[in-house]
Amino acid sequence: MEILVAIKQVPDTDKVRMDPVTGTMVREGVDTIVNPLDLYAIELAIRLKEQHGGKVTAFTMGPPAADKALKEAIAMGCDAGVLVTDRAFSGSDTWATSYALSRAVAKMGRYDLILAGERATDGDTGQVGPCLAAWLDIPVLTYVGSLESADGGSIVARRLVEEGYQRVRAKMPCLLTVVKEVANPRLPTLRGKKFARQTALAVYGAGDLDADPACLGLKGSPTKVSKIFYPKVTRGGAMVKALDEAGTENAVDELVAFLEARDLIARDVIAREEIAGEGAQR
């Protein structure tokens, strides 16, 4: 099975800072990692390869330094990496990014499956995966939580939807975006890291792609950021604290009083629970 995994390099931080003037993310001085949600896609791809044989190729669009993300994917068990990089791509929104990636996929040749994380932890849109499928005109299954089967030219997947799960069959080639529960990602191995270092990445510039230049980069991006701001938190929270075990009684009383004052619980409910809970382990 030929599997492509779309990954992204994101800042390794809990606090993403935005440049208020340009409306873009501040990436300087922050270490980068593979988007954590893409690791699940990489893991699933490697597991499918282990079951069915074939090859896994990770690909990404980004600055030249994004080769680090591809190398990490290879260290985990991917076989090859494709870096789509060119100044002409800079400033791409999700539309232009997915277009460029679709042209890169067209150049990569035959494939059965494209996998991607459900979204990236920096931009948080979740659009590039489905857009890529649209450009390629292949079926897309989003929020895949598990795969039942993947052979005979079609796959059966369980999608995580609001009411529960949805079991769907799709013809291959198709694109899946996956959620956390699909597979717990493995750690890169020493052997993998060495293999990654020896593996040359394929590098595609704008000139290598059969793409309309007008659709690339900032000028090919319909998204315009008009204003960026941090939302003000207007809700105040109340903390109930117990400094140690001896203080828990008081803290519980305080919390109960707080909830009662807002009619969120009734006093007799608590009393009943206490009686029911007696004898049970605390």
Place this chain on the structure above:
Amino acid sequence: MNYGKVTEALVEELRGLLGPKNVICDAERMEAYSHDETSAEEYGHMPDVVVTPTSTDQVTAVVRLANRERIPVTPRGAGSGLSGGAIPSLGGISVSLEKMNKGKGLFYAGYPMSLETCFLGGNIAENAGGGKAVKYGVTSRYVLGLELVTPTGEVVWLGGKLSKDVTGYDLTHLIVGSEGTLGIVTTAIIRLIGLPKAKSDLLVLFRTPAEAIACVPEIIARGTIPVSMEFMDKLSVETSCGYLNESLPYEGCGAMLLIEMDGQDAATVDADAERVGDLCMEKGAIEVYMADNRTTQERVWSVRRNIAEAFKVRCPVQSLEDIVVPTASIPDIIPELDRIAAKYGIAIPCYGHAGDGNLHATLVKDPDMALEVWKKAEPEALEELYAAVTKLGGKISGEHGIGLKRKKYMAEFMSPVEMGLIKAIKMAWDPKGIMNPGKLFDLD
């Protein structure tokens, strides 16, 4: 030894010296000062009064008063100790230095596993170790000087801002690790070093604990000194992973080493890590996993850090041990642990600082075992464990200290001559025996 009583008049005198808000004597608030991280049920004891001095002068005033009236004084930092050192086991005055825990600095390489809770003063009193001791050493290496309030209520400066100092006996380092029995440290001069800019972790899987441990001296001998080399046996890893809902691939694996390399630039650190990884593979490791970013590093270290917590959830009745043996003897102690565990029907997960030969073998009661059976088995199993440790030239505590918990075993690990010298020192410093009495040994 007969001690004086904490009377209402004495409490009043303390209030006069420190101000009323630095003197605590209601039972509910004092409860927090009656135990540390050891089992409160087993070792806890209430103080008669707790004081929270805010300056060296106040500490001195309290100690002078205690010395005059011959009242036990128990110094206390954050109360995160693991040997009962801060428990006022004879009552008296608990001197909590919580209002004097101030500092500023760069990177303090003594990095106990309890880094989020402990105080530096406590680290000095216990000469704490921790996860980074392989490369950076333990607390004593960083203590250049300190201000001490002696048990007779005098203030003395030992050492100073000097890298070298052989002027007289090295009293500074007599105090480091003295478990608060020779005075109260009120100020310390600590050597700080620049933060390493890069680090890389290896999680190495071995078929057997012996294979894992055999790698440790080899790695050190090759000249690349890791920051830490943590050992975890299969039981420890499984229990911690279960607790964290983590799924490390430990099939066929009997033990793991978690090795951290650090340095000033990523390329060198990566190369060092690879060399260590290669060596492990050469020595028969099943697999070497690499964690070189914050996310993966947090993943592997949280498995190590949560072992103790995971076993507390499984069964809170346990005895956390702190044995230390010559590094080369670690492979010999593991089968002893297995034998003792099997004999008494208890679990003895083993994890700890393999690079220092310091292992936190923990005796854990089987959840189904009756408490009476455990109470009989535990001391017998401990006796056997300590006998095995002695035979290998090891000691009872590598970094947690003797305190209350282990003093009855001191005679097994110390010659009468050495014990005599230690007691003579104690008597010279603290003729009335008021400073943290009942710890390390009993004066009679």
